[in-house]
Amino acid sequence: MEPAEPISQSTGNITMNFMPVPIVQIQETMARMACCEGWGRDQVARLAVGARQITLARKERLFTKGDQVQALHIVVSGQMRLFIPLPNGSERVISLVGRGESFGEPCVIRAEACPYEAVASKNSHLIAIDALVYRRELRQTPALAEQTLSLVSGRLLRTLRDIEICAQPSSLQRVAHYLIHLRTLGAAKDQEIRLPALKRDIAAKLGLSQETFSRVLAFMAQQGFIRLKGNAFGVDDWTLLQSLASAGCPMEAGGNN
Amino acid sequence: MEPAEPISQSTGNITMNFMPVPIVQIQETMARMACCEGWGRDQVARLAVGARQITLARKERLFTKGDQVQALHIVVSGQMRLFIPLPNGSERVISLVGRGESFGEPCVIRAEACPYEAVASKNSHLIAIDALVYRRELRQTPALAEQTLSLVSGRLLRTLRDIEICAQPSSLQRVAHYLIHLRTLGAAKDQEIRLPALKRDIAAKLGLSQETFSRVLAFMAQQGFIRLKGNAFGVDDWTLLQSLASAGCPMEAGGNN
DNA sequence: CGTGTCGTTGAGCGCTTTCAACCCTGGTGG
DNA sequence: CCACCAGGGTTGAAAGCGCTCAACGACACG
Numbered sequence: 001m002e003p004a005e006p007i008s009q010s011t012g013n014i015t016m017n018f019m020p021v022p023i024v025q026i027q028e029t030m031a032r033m034a035c036c037e038g039w040g041r042d043q044v045a046r047l048a049v050g051a052r053q054i055t056l057a058r059k060e061r062l063f064t065k066g067d068q069v070q071a072l073h074i075v076v077s078g079q080m081r082l083f084i085p086l087p088n089g090s091e092r093v094i095s096l097v098g099r100g101e102s103f104g105e106p107c108v109i110r111a112e113a114c115p116y117e118a119v120a121s122k123n124s125h126l127i128a129i130d131a132l133v134y135r136r137e138l139r140q141t142p143a144l145a146e147q148t149l150s151l152v153s154g155r156l157l158r159t160l161r162d163i164e165i166c167a168q169p170s171s172l173q174r175v176a177h178y179l180i181h182l183r184t185l186g187a188a189k190d191q192e193i194r195l196p197a198l199k200r201d202i203a204a205k206l207g208l209s210q211e212t213f214s215r216v217l218a219f220m221a222q223q224g225f226i227r228l229k230g231n232a233f234g235v236d237d238w239t240l241l242q243s244l245a246s247a248g249c250p251m252e253a254g255g256n257n
Numbered sequence: 258m259e260p261a262e263p264i265s266q267s268t269g270n271i272t273m274n275f276m277p278v279p280i281v282q283i284q285e286t287m288a289r290m291a292c293c294e295g296w297g298r299d300q301v302a303r304l305a306v307g308a309r310q311i312t313l314a315r316k317e318r319l320f321t322k323g324d325q326v327q328a329l330h331i332v333v334s335g336q337m338r339l340f341i342p343l344p345n346g347s348e349r350v351i352s353l354v355g356r357g358e359s360f361g362e363p364c365v366i367r368a369e370a371c372p373y374e375a376v377a378s379k380n381s382h383l384i385a386i387d388a389l390v391y392r393r394e395l396r397q398t399p400a401l402a403e404q405t406l407s408l409v410s411g412r413l414l415r416t417l418r419d420i421e422i423c424a425q426p427s428s429l430q431r432v433a434h435y436l437i438h439l440r441t442l443g444a445a446k447d448q449e450i451r452l453p454a455l456k457r458d459i460a461a462k463l464g465l466s467q468e469t470f471s472r473v474l475a476f477m478a479q480q481g482f483i484r485l486k487g488n489a490f491g492v493d494d495w496t497l498l499q500s501l502a503s504a505g506c507p508m509e510a511g512g513n514n
Numbered sequence: 515c516g517t518g519t520c521g522t523t524g525a526g527c528g529c530t531t532t533c534a535a536c537c538c539t540g541g542t543g544g
Numbered sequence: 545c546c547a548c549c550a551g552g553g554t555t556g557a558a559a560g561c562g563c564t565c566a567a568c569g570a571c572a573c574g
Contacts, residue, residue, distance in 0.1 A: 106410035
């Protein structure tokens with residue numbers, strides 16, 4: 001919509017800021033991140049060497065598809081949108097990375113060009129761990145390698161589940177699958193569940209246009225499958241949703257039942 | 258199409274055969290597999306403990322979506338089709354695993370339910386390495402863990418590229434992307450390229466019906482983008498294909514140019 | 515020569531996309 | 545206080561595209 005011109009806002013700070021932050025503070029921040037859990041104190045210290053803190057304004061781009069990414073990134077605050085740009089100008093969202101999560105391991109490990117683009121979907125703070133330092137640490141610390149292997153494996157499995165959702169034959173089934181998927185993550189039993197990002201971005205993750213996603217949600221609410229409140233929703237009968245995901249239904253106008 | 262009933266054919270052998278093969282032979286076979294390259298002799302020997310050889314007839318199922326897979330599998334001969342079954346009876350192919358390749362690492366490593374189903378797309382021979390043995394070996398051999406980390410990372414990157422292909426807005430662009438993608442793998446310069454599997458399976462990997470895949474190929478041949486011969490094809494001008502992948506085109510009947 | 519598998523071709527329909535206008539909210543400044 | 549604007553979201557109408565169903569052709573195999 002808008003020229004890529006980053007909008008320096010709030011404090012008037014410059015965007016894409018490689019703020020020279022004391023290393024000690026970076027260490028401290030890293031230690032609080034979920035993805036660094038189980039890393040020894042010395043481990044964190046070694047990785048923090050050559051690490052930088054990055055500040056991104058909303059909509060600002062960190063790197064582009066095809067870039068040789070030189071660092072492993074950790075989201076300290078805000079949210080990053082990882083996506084593949086499509087020829088028609090739209091995009092397919094791969095992942096929405098929130099606080100405490102990292103991204104970019106595969107590219108760094110294999111030293112391959114990144115297949116996706118990274119843009120801040122909110123004002124964000126990141127920590128960038130130098131690729132060389134990270135790879136060295138992986139080589140020298142079996143425990144870290146093992147842990148990372150598990151992490152990447154998990155991410156691959158998650159990606160396959162995303163593919164499963166996108167492969168559903170109808171938009172209704174895709175959304176139903178996605179909502180069910182959300183519950184398994186959120187762990188909140190019968191509580192309301194909040195959409196973890198803008199509807200636009202979620203739609204792009206499901207391989208749907210924003211409009212269809214909106215229509216499907218409206219339809220599901222109208223049919224009583226979900227209760228819709230802004231960008232949160234509640235579900236009374238999950239098995240009903242389950243059957244929707246499996247079977248689908250016509251979704252015509254004036255539907256009864 | 259057909260009841261899941263496995264059809265014992267050809268030699269009249271029993272299907273899903275856990276043939277009791279001498280361990281020495283298994284070791285020997287493993288050593289010749291591409292995915293075991295760089296594994297030490299002793300490494301192979303340790304992994305071969307508790308390994309089995311499995312014989313599968315075409316169409317026979319190895320495991321189903323949701324199974325707790327208890328082994329890492331290596332394809333010795335034949336081809337395995339990994340796919341997600343869809344509610345309408347069709348399937349989305351995740352990967353077509355050929356000779357010398359392995360599959361199932363993520364599930365084994367994380368001890369999670371497998372998100373896909375594995376069926377032999379040809380008569381096949383596999384080696385199954387016990388999950389416990391494999392995990393122990395991973396823990397005790399940093400070099401193996403490191404290598405596996407690289408392998409899984411590469412597989413994740415490949416999966417993302419697959420997503421990119423499936424996310425293309427039109428069927429023409431999907432196929433164009435896929436054909437280009439094939440060249441980068443095949444490495445064969447200006448030679449003919451053979452489709453690595455049945456058209457039906459490739460279509461399912463691209464998220465297309467068999468019919469549209471056929472139509473698209475026919476269209477591209479008719480328009481002179483490719484030369485089509487059975488399930489091999491040649492390309493004169495790759496940049497032309499590239500532009501097709503990026504821009505797309507109407508694909509109406511009676512097209513000129 | 516029948517059978518099974520793979521692939522092509524044709525016709526029709528339904529869904530999703532696209533383009534468009536509109537609504538709603540929050541922030542800003544006169 | 546209200547006008548104004550930007551961003552996110554909803555809704556409507558039209559059209560294109562891929563899917564489904566179906567029949568047919570090619571080929572291998574017993």
